[in-house]
Amino acid sequence: MSEATPLLEVLDVTVTYDAGRGRRVHAVSGASFRLLPGEALGLVGESGCGKSSLARAVLQLPPPDRGKVRFAGEDLGRLSGELLRRLRPRMQMIFQDSLASLNPRRKVGESVCDPLAIMGEGDRKERRSRAKEMLATVGLDPEATFHRRPHQLSGGQCQRACIARALISKPELLVCDEPVSSLDVSVQAQILNLLERMRALFKLSMLFISHDLAVVKNVSDRIAVMYSGKLREIAPSSELYGKPAHPYTALLLSAVTSPSLPSFFESRDSESAGGEPPSLFAPPAGCPFHSRCPGKREICLEAEPPMRVVEPGREVACHFPLHTKKTPE
Amino acid sequence: MDLRNLKAPPGSGSDPPLERYDSGGSPKLRIHLLGTDTMGRDLLSRLLHGSRISVVVGLASVAAGATLGLMAGLPAGYYRGRFDTVVVFAMDTILAFPAIVLLIGVIFHLGPTLANLIAVIGLVTFPGFCRTARANTLAYARREFVQAAKMMGRRDAGILIREILPNVFMPVLVFALLVVGRVIVLEGAMSFLGLSVPPPTPSWGGMIAEGREVLGEAPHVSLIPAFVMFLTVYSVNLLGDGLRHRIYRGDRQL
Amino acid sequence: MKSAAHPPLLSVSRLSVHLPTEEGWVRTVDGVSFTLDHGRTLAVVGESGCGKSMLCRAIPRLLPFRARTDQESRILFEGRELGVMKERALNAIRGREIGMIFQDPMTSLNPVLKVGIQIGESLEHHLNLGRRQALARAAKLLKETGVDSPEQRMSHYPHQLSGGQRQRAAIAMALACAPKLLIADEPTTALDVTVQAEILRLLNRRRVQGNMAMIFVSHDLSVAAGLAHEIAVMYAGKFVEMAPAPKFFERARHPYARALLDSVPRPRDPPHTILKEIGGQPPSPMDSHPGCPFAPRCPRARSRCPEEEPPLKSHEEENHQYACWNPVPRNGRGS
Numbered sequence: 001m002s003e004a005t006p007l008l009e010v011l012d013v014t015v016t017y018d019a020g021r022g023r024r025v026h027a028v029s030g031a032s033f034r035l036l037p038g039e040a041l042g043l044v045g046e047s048g049c050g051k052s053s054l055a056r057a058v059l060q061l062p063p064p065d066r067g068k069v070r071f072a073g074e075d076l077g078r079l080s081g082e083l084l085r086r087l088r089p090r091m092q093m094i095f096q097d098s099l100a101s102l103n104p105r106r107k108v109g110e111s112v113c114d115p116l117a118i119m120g121e122g123d124r125k126e127r128r129s130r131a132k133e134m135l136a137t138v139g140l141d142p143e144a145t146f147h148r149r150p151h152q153l154s155g156g157q158c159q160r161a162c163i164a165r166a167l168i169s170k171p172e173l174l175v176c177d178e179p180v181s182s183l184d185v186s187v188q189a190q191i192l193n194l195l196e197r198m199r200a201l202f203k204l205s206m207l208f209i210s211h212d213l214a215v216v217k218n219v220s221d222r223i224a225v226m227y228s229g230k231l232r233e234i235a236p237s238s239e240l241y242g243k244p245a246h247p248y249t250a251l252l253l254s255a256v257t258s259p260s261l262p263s264f265f266e267s268r269d270s271e272s273a274g275g276e277p278p279s280l281f282a283p284p285a286g287c288p289f290h291s292r293c294p295g296k297r298e299i300c301l302e303a304e305p306p307m308r309v310v311e312p313g314r315e316v317a318c319h320f321p322l323h324t325k326k327t328p329e
Numbered sequence: 330m331d332l333r334n335l336k337a338p339p340g341s342g343s344d345p346p347l348e349r350y351d352s353g354g355s356p357k358l359r360i361h362l363l364g365t366d367t368m369g370r371d372l373l374s375r376l377l378h379g380s381r382i383s384v385v386v387g388l389a390s391v392a393a394g395a396t397l398g399l400m401a402g403l404p405a406g407y408y409r410g411r412f413d414t415v416v417v418f419a420m421d422t423i424l425a426f427p428a429i430v431l432l433i434g435v436i437f438h439l440g441p442t443l444a445n446l447i448a449v450i451g452l453v454t455f456p457g458f459c460r461t462a463r464a465n466t467l468a469y470a471r472r473e474f475v476q477a478a479k480m481m482g483r484r485d486a487g488i489l490i491r492e493i494l495p496n497v498f499m500p501v502l503v504f505a506l507l508v509v510g511r512v513i514v515l516e517g518a519m520s521f522l523g524l525s526v527p528p529p530t531p532s533w534g535g536m537i538a539e540g541r542e543v544l545g546e547a548p549h550v551s552l553i554p555a556f557v558m559f560l561t562v563y564s565v566n567l568l569g570d571g572l573r574h575r576i577y578r579g580d581r582q583l
Numbered sequence: 584m585k586s587a588a589h590p591p592l593l594s595v596s597r598l599s600v601h602l603p604t605e606e607g608w609v610r611t612v613d614g615v616s617f618t619l620d621h622g623r624t625l626a627v628v629g630e631s632g633c634g635k636s637m638l639c640r641a642i643p644r645l646l647p648f649r650a651r652t653d654q655e656s657r658i659l660f661e662g663r664e665l666g667v668m669k670e671r672a673l674n675a676i677r678g679r680e681i682g683m684i685f686q687d688p689m690t691s692l693n694p695v696l697k698v699g700i701q702i703g704e705s706l707e708h709h710l711n712l713g714r715r716q717a718l719a720r721a722a723k724l725l726k727e728t729g730v731d732s733p734e735q736r737m738s739h740y741p742h743q744l745s746g747g748q749r750q751r752a753a754i755a756m757a758l759a760c761a762p763k764l765l766i767a768d769e770p771t772t773a774l775d776v777t778v779q780a781e782i783l784r785l786l787n788r789r790r791v792q793g794n795m796a797m798i799f800v801s802h803d804l805s806v807a808a809g810l811a812h813e814i815a816v817m818y819a820g821k822f823v824e825m826a827p828a829p830k831f832f833e834r835a836r837h838p839y840a841r842a843l844l845d846s847v848p849r850p851r852d853p854p855h856t857i858l859k860e861i862g863g864q865p866p867s868p869m870d871s872h873p874g875c876p877f878a879p880r881c882p883r884a885r886s887r888c889p890e891e892e893p894p895l896k897s898h899e900e901e902n903h904q905y906a907c908w909n910p911v912p913r914n915g916r917g918s
Contacts, residue, residue: 040854046775047746061479088482101473105495111474115481154864165477184630184865185802189846189858196855211776218848218856237854255780256805256850 005073007172007205008035008058013067015050015057025280027053028064029229032307037172040199040206042220042237044213044252048277050229051209055175058207059091060084072172089119089169096178098158102150108161109135109146115169134164137201138194156187163194167202174199175207180215192218213256217241222313225249228277228288231307235314243323245316247293287319295320366550367539376557379531383561386446386516386525387509393451395505398458403489403497405459406466416463420456428453429518436524443526450515454508461504465497499576506569510562517558533558591618592796593642593764594659599820600637601651602868609868611637613820616895621763622794626811626828628804628843630865634820635800636686639768642798643681644673660764679709682757686769688749692741692756699725699737702756709760724755728785747778754782758789765790765797771806783810804847808832816840819866819876822895826903836903836910839877875908883909 015028028050035041043051057064060076069076071091076084092115095101102111112131116122122130132142138160150158159179166174176195180188192215199206208219216223216237223240225233225248233246244250278284278291287293290300299319307317363372405416423431435449469475470493478492519525520534533554540551600612611634619625629635640646642658644665658665660681665673677683685691693701702724703717712720718737725733728751741749750770757765767786771779787810790797801807807814808828815825816837824837835841845859863880874889875881881888887908895906899913 046777056476059480061476085482085484088480091480093477093480095473095477097473101477103474103478103492103496105499114478114483118481118483118487156864162477165481169481185804185843186630186846186861187864189848189860190862192848193857193860196857199855213776214848214850217850217854218852218858219854221854241850251777255776 004036006034006070007037007039007072008207009068009070010034010054010058011068011070013054013057013064013069015053015064017053019281023281026229026283027280028057029283030067031226031231032067033224033231033234035173035205035207037205038203039222040208040220042216042223043207043209043226044211044216044223045226046211046252046277048280049226050280051226052177054226055093055177055207055209059093059175086119089115090171091173091175092166092169092171093175093177094159094162094166094179096181098155098162098179099150099153101162102158104150106149107146108148108150108153109142111150112146112161112165112168115165119169130168131164134168135161138164138167138198139190140164154187155183156190159183159191160194163191163198167198167204170202172205173207174204175209177209178211179208181210181212188215195219213241213252225252228283229280230288230317232289232318233314233316234307235316239314245310245314245321245323246289246318247295247322248289250322251292287317295322363553364547364549366536367543367547372536372550372553375531375536376533376554379533379536379554380557380561382443382520382526382530382532383513383516383558385443386450387512389447390450390512391454391505391509393447394454394508395458395501397451397455398460399462399494399497399501401455402459402462403466403493406463407470407485407489407493413463416459420459423452424456428515432515432519433522433524436519441519441524441527446516446519446525450512453515454512457504457508458501461501462497465500466493469493469496503569503573503576506565506572510565510569513558513562513565589620590662592621592661593619594657595642596655596657596659597653598638598641598656598658599653600634600641600646601653602637602647603649604869606869610871611820611868612641615817615820615822617815617822617825619764619796619798621796622790623813624790624797624799624811625813625815626807627798627800627815627817628802628807629800629817630802632819632865632867633817634868635817636768638817639683639766639798639800642766643677643683644668645677645683675709678705678762679760680763682760682762682765684750684753684757684765684767684770686772688746688753688773689741691753692749694741697738697740698744698752702737702752702759705756705759721755721759724759725752728752728755729781730755747774747782750774750778750782751785754785758793758795761793761795763795765795766800767797768800769802770799772801772803779806786810804843816843819871820868821876821906822904823877823907824905825895826905830900830903834911834913836898836913837877837905837907838881838883838909838911840905841911842882875906883907883911885909 010031010033013028013031014026016024016026019025031054033041043054045051056062058069060069063077071087074087079087102108109128109131112134113127116127116130121127132146135142135145140157140160145153145157145161153161179195180191183191196219198204206219208216210216220237222234223237224231225246227248233240233244233249235245240249241253244253278288286301286303287305290296293300297320305317305319307315309315310321361371361373363376366372366375401416405413431453432449436445439445475488475492478488483492516525516532517534517537520532521538523535523538525532525534536554537551540547543550595618596616598612598615599610601608601610613634615638617625627635627638637646641652642665652666656666660676692698699718699721702721703714706712706717706720707714722733722737725736730736730748730751736744736748741752744752754770771782774782783806786797789795799807799810811828813825814828814831815822816839817823818839824831824835824840826835831840832844835844839861842859842861846861848856848858861880866876872889874892878884878888885908893906893908895904897904
C-alpha cells in the first residue's frame, strides 16, 4: 500500500432501509475501501447490489447505519450539521438521469451558479461569469445555454451542465452514479472523454459507478466489484479484467462481449450460473454467491468469506479465489 | 367578463342601494340597461357591486386556503413521518364534512361577516390545496435535483423554498383558478341562503334569492345574476385550463 | 440475403413511416429495404431517434393511429402483402406467425392479469387450445425460458416478478405459438448483464430449434455481435450500412458505423484511454435536409455529401451495402 494519505476512507459501512412491516433491507453490509487523491475507483455490480446506496452513504445522504467514512481525515459522521455542510463543496455527485438532476423551473445557468450561491461565494456577477466559464469548459455554448431550461437541452448537454455544476466549486472528490448509462453510444464517448479531461484538469478523485464493465475499465484505476450489498473484489483494472479473482467477477466478464471478440455462444458454454442474487431482507448464511457459484464447496454455505488481501493491491472475499496463488483452506 | 367585474368597484360611483330610490335623480340612473329588481334598483349596478363580494371572497379565501395548503403540504410531503400523518388526518377530517353543511353550521354560529366567510371557505378549500401541494412535493422531492441541492449544501428550508416550491407552485396555481370558480358558486349559495354578507350589500346569490318570488313574471331578476355568475366561473375555468396547457407544454419531458 | 432456392420469409421494400407532429409531418423511417430468410437473424443497430422502433412496429402493422406509410412501401411476409391485408387476417398472423418483444416488459405485460393467463392467451386464441391445455403449455414455455419455479410464477402478477423474469415471460408470450419471425425491440436493454446473456442464449436456442427468423433491434453493438448473422446500421430513418456480421465488425465502411464501433470502450485498452468521439448529437426526426444525413457530423464529409444523398448499395462485394460517397478505406481505420 502506498504511503499517501487516502482522500477517502470507508470503513465497514452498513446501510439498511425500512421496508415496512418491520423488515429491513440490507442494501450495503460491511463495505470498506480507500481512495487515494487523484485516483479513480470504479464500483461495479448489477442492479440492486447496493452500489448507489454505498455512494450516497459515503456522502452522508443519508449517513450509513454503521461504519465510518473519513474524508480528508475528517470523520464525516461525527461532524455537526453546519461543519458537514461546509465540507460539501469538496465532494460532489452526478447522476444517471441528468435531466432530473436539474430544477425544471430554473435556468440551466442559474443551476450551475447554485453551489457558489449556497456557499455565499462572490456576488451575482462573479458567480454568473464563473458559471459561464464552466459551461464553456464542459463544451457548451455559454451564452446560449445559460438561459435555457433543462428540457430544452439534449441528454448529453444536460449531463455536461450537471458536470459543470458539480465542478464549479472545485471539489476534490467526484462521485459519478451511472452518468452515461442512459445516453446514446456516441454521446457516451463524448461524456467519458469529458470526464477524463476534467479529471486531469481538476486533479479529481473519482468514484465511478456503473454496471458496464467496459466503461468502468476505461475510467478507473482500480475496480471494486459488489454483489448483494457486499464488496467482493477490489483490484487494479487491468488485472481484474485479465485475471478475475472472484467467481462473480468472472461471471460478469463472461457475460460481456465486445465486437472484436467472437460470438460467445460458440466459444464457451459457460457454467450456467443462472439465477438471481439472494434476498436482501434476510441475507443467507455463508457466501452470498454460493447458490450460483460453480466452484462452491461446503465451507461456502456455512462461513462468509471476509475480504482478504491476496496480492499487493488486490482484495477478494472468497474461500477459493481464482487466478491467485492462495491455496484453498 | 371578469375584467369588467374587477373594474366595477372603482367604476360605478358610490353606494348604489341608497341611490336607486330617488326617481328624481340624474338622468344616468333612469337608464336601466338590464332592468331593475323587485325594489326598483338598477340590476346592472347591483351586479357590478355584487361582483365585488364574489371576487373578494373568491380570491381571498382561495389565497388563504392555498397558503395554508402549501404551508402544510410541502413539509408533509418532504419530511413524511408524524407531521405528514397529522396533516393527512386533518385533511381527511375536513373533507368528511360536506362543504355547505360546514359553512352553514359555522356561519350560523359565528355570524355572517365577510371575514368569517373568507375564513370558513378558506378552510373548506384547504384539503384540496394541501393534497395538491403534498402530492406534487412527494413527486418532486424524490427527483435528483433535490439530492443535488442537498449535496451542494442547501439546508432543508432552502430546498423547500427554492427548489420544491417553484415547481409545486404552478400546479397549485392552476388548481387555485379552478377552485375560485367553485368558491364563487359556494358564496352564491351562501348568500342565496342569506348567510353571506347581509343586505343591503348586493351579492349575486342574494340577488337570485330576491328574484325567486317573481320568477314567473320577471325571471330576469334571478336569471341575469345567475347567468353572470355562470360566465364568471366559466371564464375563470378557461383561464385555469389555458394556464395548465401552457405549463405542461413547457414541462412536457417531465 | 436472398437464396436462390427459397423466396425470403420477409421482404421489405421502400418502407417509409410518417408521423404527424406539431411541427408538421416527420419521416421516422425513410425508404428502408431488406430481406430476411428463414432462421436468420438481422440486427438493426442505431441510436435514439433513428427510427428503429417504428420500423419494428411497421412490419406487423402496429403503428400508432395517425402514422402513415408511403404508397410504394411493401411488406411481404411469406409472399403475402401485409400492407393491404384486412385487420382480421393480420390478427391471425400477429402472435401466430410473427411474434414481438418490446423493450419494457412492465408495459408489454398487462399489470392486472396473471402471467400465466397472458401467456396462455395467444395459445387459446391462435391454436384453439382449451384453457387448461393452454395454461399447461404456458407453464412449459415459461420453464423453457429459464424462470425458476414456473408453476408458481404462472399465478403471479407482473409486478411480483423481477425485471429479468418479466422479460422472460414476455418472451414466452411472444414465442408461444412458435412464430416464424420474431421481432425484438431492445429486449435486454433494461436488464442486467448476466440476465442479458442468458436471454440472448435463450433466443438463439429457440431460433435454432424452430428455424425462426429474428429481427433484433439494439443500440448495443456487442449484443448484436453475439447474435446476428447480418447487421444493419440505421441513421435518421435510413439504413446506412448492411453487411454480414463478421465482415461488418472487421471492415465497416460507413463513417458512422465505423465511428460507433470505435467509440465503444474496448476492454483491452488501458484505463484513461481517450475514446473516439463523434461530434454533435444524433439527429432528431424533425431535422431533414438534403444530402447525406450524417454529413454535418462526418469527419470524412466532402462537398458532395451535404448536396446529394448517397444510395444504399453494394460496391465491391455483393452482400455488403453502404450509403456513402467517401467510405472508410478497406484496410484503414477511422478517418
